[in-house]
Amino acid sequence: MKHIIPFVLLILLAKGLSAQNSTDIFEACRAGDLATVKALQNINADTLNSVDYKGYTPLILAVYNDQPEVVAYLLTQKVNTDAQDQSGNTALMGAVFKGYQQHVKILLENGTSVDQQNYNAATALTFAATFGGPEIVKLLLEHNANVNIKDARGYTAIDHAKMQGNTAVVEVFDAYIGNKNSTDGKK
Template structure:
């Protein structure tokens, strides 16, 4: 009986931990992330019902220190959510240069495509994040990749009137 209770407690703790890690990642709660990591280092690559990993959530929510923690613990930099988006794509949408640089410098794939064939460069170009575009280009982002509508990053920048980015991509 004692073993069954212990097993039930372990299962309940694992379930709670899996749910908590996503909240900790969103909110930048490194102390509790570290505690979960100490219990099981697999938690950093957990996936929620939308396919979000702690790294994707941290990057999207502009949690620089949390992203750094997860990168240092070897989180999967190129994990995709259910739309095929990565942490780098999310940050190129949102615009944090510091996080984009951290991900790229640690090996995030700058040319990975989501399920609409969009890349980080397409997102950064569309949303006018010039510094991120420059950094992506300096790290071999392919400006010739077409999304599923046949548009390159240049075309997206043109459609949005991002003239400085248009010049960078010509």
């Protein structure tokens, strides 16, 4: 029995430190504290793909809080770029929602799924059509975002742009569809 008590205490201490490290990684990513991110990774290599109580990953938080150095570092560490929070939203969707074109670009360049859907079946293109500007829509289309995906209510990204009265985005879609139809018709 004497030997079991120290062993149990050691396990509980390790679990407490692990929980503290996970909490710290999220704060470090929010704040753009790259030194702390690296230090926590050295303590626990799995910390970079950890998930908080809302389903946020370090990458989702770094993107959403516009921390380009931390985002770039996390991507060099091959974190899961398609991880979803409790609503099914990804880092790419967060970048689009916030209008962070540089994050959209780097995420796409690092293999993020452009057509991943959240739990309402919306894609990053849906977010861009609703909240974003024409440049982000163009960037997503350049990475082959599917304009025909419908959300849970049956609307495409183009429908969302029209409902929002976002004429600049509608014009981007019209030009893209026009160009695609003219190149598809050629043999």
